[in-house]
Every structure is written in structure tokens, then in C-alpha cells.
Amino acid sequence: MSRIPQPEVHVRGQQPPGGVERARLRASAAAFTSLVALAATGLVAGPAVGAPTAGPCALPRTAAHHSLGLDTWNGAYPKPARSLDAVMIFLSFPDSEPLTTPEELAADHFPGTSDFFRRASYGRFALRADTRPVWTTMPKASTAYAIRRDWDASKRTAYLRDALAAADGDVDFARYDIVYLVADPDAPGVDSDATKVVNLEQPLTVDGKDIKRVVTVFERHPPDRNVLAHETGHVFDLPDLYHRPMDGKGDWDTHVGDWDVMGSQFGLAPEPFGWHKWKLGWLDRRQVTCVQGPGSRLFSLEPLAASPVAGGSVGNRLAVVRTGVGTALAIEARGATGNDQYTCKEGVLIYRVRNEAASGDGPIEVVDTHPRSEACWDRSVYPPLADAPLGVGETFTVPGEGTRVEVADRTRAGAWTVKVTVPPASS
Structure with missing residues (x-):
């Protein structure tokens, strides 16, 4: 594991x-x-x-x-000095019927995120996104994964494994540099505060591709502004610049x-x-x-x-x-x-x-x-x-x-x- x-x-x-x-x-x-x-x-x-x-x-x-x-x-991270390909996979759960469509959720993030990086890089970097047009059904209820910001490692591992396995039949992961997993925002077990990049100490191998990190998205619809640009920055080895108070209270900025x-x-x-x-x-x-x-x-x-x-x-x-x-x-x-x-x-x-x-x-x-x-x-x-x-x-x-x-x-x-x-x- x-x-x-x-x-x-x-x-x-x-x-x-x-x-x-x-x-x-x-x-x-x-x-x-x-x-x-x-x-x-x-x-x-x-x-x-x-x-x-x-x-x-x-x-x-x-x-x-x-x-x-x-x-x-740091060679462990993809360098955004060229075009990179990303896949965005939309996950539904047996305990909830989605109220939005993959197309609507994709529009929350693209082309806006790609445009952000094109401007920031002076046109030196292109983020090309393949947003999948259908829901990928997870094998367990959304509540089974106990999704939250400070997520239990075993539950998070189960979520990632189940998501990649569920999508593997339709997605050739070998084609992509970045993986975005977007959960149905209206599923009862989804916590919008849990969006983050998960770095894997040992890669998960799918389609012969070692996946070292995954962007897990649990945003509401519509989402926080520029949230995917922030998370994608981590994929490029950029740090969090906010201050997270020890008790979760106080000013973060x-x-x-x-x-x-x-x-x-x-x-x-x-x-x-x-x-x-x-x-x-x-x-x-x-x-x-x-x-x-x-x-x-x-x-x-x-x-x-x-x-x-x-x-x-x-x-x-x-x-x-x-x-x-x-x-x-x-x-x-x-x-x-x-x-x-x-x-x-x-x-x-x-x-x-x-x-x-x-x-x-x-x-x-x-x-x-x-x-x-x-x-x-x-x-x-x-x-x-x-x-x-x-x-x-x-x-x-x-x-x-x-x-x-x-x-x-x-x-x-x-x-x-x-x-x-x-x-x-x-x-």
C-alpha cells in the first residue's frame, strides 16, 4: 500500500x-x-x-x-516551461445523484486556469486540459471515505486507489502529466475544505505511469476563485504562502x-x-x-x-x-x-x-x-x-x-x- x-x-x-x-x-x-x-x-x-x-x-x-x-x-516535479497535459476526472458516488454536469464543473476551472498560467508565464507555458465528459462512479458511498481537510491517510489512500481504478477503463493515464480528481460537490460526504494536492511517497502505477501526486478537488459549485491555479502551483513545487494558525482560528493572510x-x-x-x-x-x-x-x-x-x-x-x-x-x-x-x-x-x-x-x-x-x-x-x-x-x-x-x-x-x-x-x- x-x-x-x-x-x-x-x-x-x-x-x-x-x-x-x-x-x-x-x-x-x-x-x-x-x-x-x-x-x-x-x-x-x-x-x-x-x-x-x-x-x-x-x-x-x-x-x-x-x-x-x-x-x-527539483526533478520530482514537472517543470512548467513547456506544454503539459492534464486530465480532469469527475467522480460520482452511489449515495448521491449529481445535481450538476461534468461540463458545468469543468467550466468552473477551464479555460480560466489555463489562461491564468498563460498570462503569468508570458506565454512560455501552456496547461492543456482534457476534461472528461462523463461521471466516473466510485465503488463506495461518499461518506465511506471520511473526506476532510486533515484526512486520515488510510481513507485517503482508499479514495485515490478507488478513483484511479474506476477511471482506468476510460482514461489512458500514460498520456498525462497532471491528474485532477473532482468529486460531486453535492454528495453528502464531500467536504469543500479538503481540496489539496496529495504527494505520494510511493507512486501509484496506472497504465505504466507512475503517479506521484494527485490534485483532489472537493469544491462547491461555483468554486473558490483561482483555487485550481493555487493547487496546480503545488504541482510545480511552489509553497503555501499563507499562515495556518495552530488552532485554525485567526488570520491566514x-x-x-x-x-x-x-x-x-x-x-x-x-x-x-x-x-x-x-x-x-x-x-x-x-x-x-x-x-x-x-x-x-x-x-x-x-x-x-x-x-x-x-x-x-x-x-x-x-x-x-x-x-x-x-x-x-x-x-x-x-x-x-x-x-x-x-x-x-x-x-x-x-x-x-x-x-x-x-x-x-x-x-x-x-x-x-x-x-x-x-x-x-x-x-x-x-x-x-x-x-x-x-x-x-x-x-x-x-x-x-x-x-x-x-x-x-x-x-x-x-x-x-x-x-x-x-x-x-x-x-
Whole structure:
């Protein structure tokens, strides 16, 4: 029998303190912008994911679950730098007559999820879904599997085995990179809080294909927004960025708020962080700037979610300051476009990255550059971080590291002119 690990309990710390000051920059925005091309000669571009020479700003991958080290790719996961094929199988149960159709449930997730990843990857990745048109009947009642968020391993194993066996007659699993199992949302034993990716310590072999992980979907109809994009992110070795309180109570979104779908599928700005895009291979050495200190550097950042100019390449989307053996500061621009079209605030976002932190343990923490204010109370999953980005004319010194970020200008095309000053190393 395959052993399937119990879900992890995720705990995070507190958001770092800090403050923002508005200051007139030493030169005008226009003059500041004109220096970018000259200053860029002093910058070091980061490498592509998995390159043997990762560069000074790429954190090394560690043994942490879904480590955000990106000097190498974890071959246990499919890399979304090409087209991948997924199959979506709809499961019914003897104790319940479905009230929806497979077609209706498929439309809850596709083409929306594929569109999300196409935009996020700048067209570098295509998720092709084969949504099966019929119900696959499970051999047992829905209540027999005791489906819940923290699921008994033996019950979960039985569910997976029964589902794959029931579908095997109609599905050639050897054709697919990803398997989605979607349960009838109206069956009495189905718990909508149980949706997750199950990682198998020992693969289940079907049609000669070793299945290492399965996305189990128990969503209501209609489902949570972007839920399948979040779960599919785990299939690509991305971590949970939310904080799961030990008692299940309290706020889950204190570390990244609305920023990145791996924090909350309800977020106003669900575009994957630039660091995640670097890890997945959607950003390469031409779009990542490594700021090596001490000293000041000037550069331009295009909004992370903006599509490439027609016929052109993706511009600079991420700046990184290495702060330790396993830590870094990441700086990126977020604008109201693409997957971020409903963002609460546009500006330059700063966040900390830790390669030793496991999924759910705070591998990324957004720096709140406006700690005394909140925004979008009626829409945000965590208003204290909804206004985290810096706007034009604002300056912020990151607590602990002393790195200073100044936003000088925003061009008509939407790019942000940024100055980063790294202090001398303490003796």
C-alpha cells in the first residue's frame, strides 16, 4: 500500500515593523530615469532557473518542502516551461445523484486556469486540459471515505486507489502529466475544505505511469476563485504562502496578503511573485537584476503582470538583494494589468525570501512599507498589506537589512524607475 503523508501544519511569525517616508529625491524624476541605462552597466543579471552557474543572488535549493532555492530544479516535479497535459476526472458516488454536469464543473476551472498560467508565464507555458465528459462512479458511498481537510491517510489512500481504478477503463493515464480528481460537490460526504494536492511517497502505477501526486478537488459549485491555479502551483513545487494558525482560528493572510495566488486564491493581485517566476523558468537572466552592494544602483522595473510588447521580449521584472546565505530581498513592480487587474494599489513591492523555510512556514514575507495604514477593506483578504507597495516619490529603509528603496518615477509605458542603496556590511 502506498504511504501518503499527513498534511503539514503551517505556522508563521509576525510581520516585520517598518515605516515609509515621503521625500523629494535628490534629482528630478526625468534626470533620474535618464541615468538608468548608464547605471545598468554596474548591475549583475540573474541566471535562468536550473542553470549550473546560478549567480550571486540565486539562493540554493534546500531540503525544505517546496524550497524557494532556485539554483537547481527539483526533478520530482514537472517543470512548467513547456506544454503539459492534464486530465480532469469527475467522480460520482452511489449515495448521491449529481445535481450538476461534468461540463458545468469543468467550466468552473477551464479555460480560466489555463489562461491564468498563460498570462503569468508570458506565454512560455501552456496547461492543456482534457476534461472528461462523463461521471466516473466510485465503488463506495461518499461518506465511506471520511473526506476532510486533515484526512486520515488510510481513507485517503482508499479514495485515490478507488478513483484511479474506476477511471482506468476510460482514461489512458500514460498520456498525462497532471491528474485532477473532482468529486460531486453535492454528495453528502464531500467536504469543500479538503481540496489539496496529495504527494505520494510511493507512486501509484496506472497504465505504466507512475503517479506521484494527485490534485483532489472537493469544491462547491461555483468554486473558490483561482483555487485550481493555487493547487496546480503545488504541482510545480511552489509553497503555501499563507499562515495556518495552530488552532485554525485567526488570520491566514498575514505574510503576503493579496500578493500571489499561493497566499490566497481570493487575493486581489494573484500574479505569482517574480521569485516564483524565476524559479519556474518564466524569467531568465535578462529579466532579473542582481543588486550587489554596497552602494546605490538605478534600474527600471516593468509591471510584473504586464504582457510583453507585441513582437518584443519580456523586460526587467525583478531585482534581488542577497542578504544572507539563505535569504534575499526581492523587489518588483505591481500594476493593474493581467492577473493583477483588480489590485488595490500599484507600486513597487518588497518582500523577503528564505530558502530554509518550508511550505506554510513563511518562505516569503511581504514588507509593509505603510505599517500605519490599511486599504481596500471591502475587497482585500488582508487590508494591512493591501497598500504595501511604494509609490512614486516614496522612500523606504527595510528594517534589519538597512537596504533603502526609492521610487523616482513611472514612465508613460508603465515602467517604474527605482534606486536601491545597499549599506556597507557591518564589521
